[in-house]
Amino acid sequence: MNLSIVIPLLNEAESLPELSAWITRVCEKQGYAWEVIFIDDGSTDESWEVIQKLRQSDDRIKGIRFQRNYGKSAALNEAFRAACGEVVITMDADLQDSPDEIPELYRMVKEEGWDIVSGWKKKRYDNTLTKNIPSKLFNAATRKVSGIKLHDFNCGLKAYRGRVTKGIEVYGEMHRYIPVIAKWQGFKKITEKVVEHRPRKYGQSKFGWERFVNGFLDLASITFVGKFGKRPMHFFGLWGTLMFMLGFGISVWLIVNKMIDPTYYLTSKPTFYIALVLAIVGVQLFLAGFLAELIARNSPEKNTYGIEEKLGIE
Numbered sequence: 001m002n003l004s005i006v007i008p009l010l011n012e013a014e015s016l017p018e019l020s021a022w023i024t025r026v027c028e029k030q031g032y033a034w035e036v037i038f039i040d041d042g043s044t045d046e047s048w049e050v051i052q053k054l055r056q057s058d059d060r061i062k063g064i065r066f067q068r069n070y071g072k073s074a075a076l077n078e079a080f081r082a083a084c085g086e087v088v089i090t091m092d093a094d095l096q097d098s099p100d101e102i103p104e105l106y107r108m109v110k111e112e113g114w115d116i117v118s119g120w121k122k123k124r125y126d127n128t129l130t131k132n133i134p135s136k137l138f139n140a141a142t143r144k145v146s147g148i149k150l151h152d153f154n155c156g157l158k159a160y161r162g163r164v165t166k167g168i169e170v171y172g173e174m175h176r177y178i179p180v181i182a183k184w185q186g187f188k189k190i191t192e193k194v195v196e197h198r199p200r201k202y203g204q205s206k207f208g209w210e211r212f213v214n215g216f217l218d219l220a221s222i223t224f225v226g227k228f229g230k231r232p233m234h235f236f237g238l239w240g241t242l243m244f245m246l247g248f249g250i251s252v253w254l255i256v257n258k259m260i261d262p263t264y265y266l267t268s269k270p271t272f273y274i275a276l277v278l279a280i281v282g283v284q285l286f287l288a289g290f291l292a293e294l295i296a297r298n299s300p301e302k303n304t305y306g307i308e309e310k311l312g313i314e
Helices: 016-030 047-057 072-082 099-110 128-146 162-167 174-184 210-228 233-260 270-298
Strands: 003-009 034-040 061-066 087-090 116-120 158-161 190-194 307-311
Touching: 003 016, 003 072, 003 099, 016 034, 016 047, 016 099, 034 047, 034 072, 047 061, 047 307, 061 072, 072 162, 072 174, 087 099, 087 162, 099 116, 099 158, 099 190, 116 174, 128 174, 158 162, 174 190, 210 233, 233 270
Parallel strands: 003 034, 003 087, 034 061, 116 190
Antiparallel strands: 061 307, 087 158, 116 158
16 A cells, blocks of 8 residues: 545535545556545534445545544544554645645655655644634744744645554654654754645635634643653652752751841741742652552543544554
8 A cells, every 4th residue: 555645624515526526546657555534523414425425435434423523633532543554644635735736745655755844834724813823833842842843733644654553653642743743752854844725615724713712732741752751750850859859958957047046036037938838749740650650540532532434444
């Protein structure tokens, strides 16, 4: 299998026949051995019925249906498990990503040896106030924290070497940070390609303002997990020890002052309470690190989702 094309979707019944036909034309022209995996993330329209009809006419089209809406990250994670291609390309189902980009993305992975090629929608058709400006801020913060020089981390059009999709786990709302997750897993050959951004033809966007707030929270989370997920004691233990030692040092200083001057009232000094708080918080942080270390070393890493039905996937 040369190529797996992964398409998560939610209520995109109108666009699926056109998108499927377009992908078929491109892949057959290139002579790929290919598959398309549609992941229906709890659609309430006729999306699954459309996927079933497409499957009847072409067995290279496959489908996964969730019992309810789990989110894009869950959809991608499940599709990555099922994908068989040497190269895996993800794209959105709303026709804003052009299948004509597939051959060049495939070539960059296969011939140039990139682990990930991320699309960059340099020219966008989104509303500037509600999408472009927050997106620029989000991408700038992610570049700064991760050290990955991409302009558009959240672009749905990406190409991956097959072993990358098998070596990472996408959870929560971490689909925005797949390049960051891959980097923490050791896949460092990451680049970008300018891709066409098309106006939405059917339906409406499924994302609102809250995605930017959630995005920055997820960035903080994935940065911490990437650095300390396997060794949480290095973070909690370090800060816990420093705070406890600082509190202990202040306490010794207060006790020495009391020994020198018996009239020195410890409990009347703000430093007494500062030392007490530092010592207590330091011990709590140290214990938190100890417990996190036990959890990290004994918990299986897996996600499970309620999948209602599959087409063409074992």
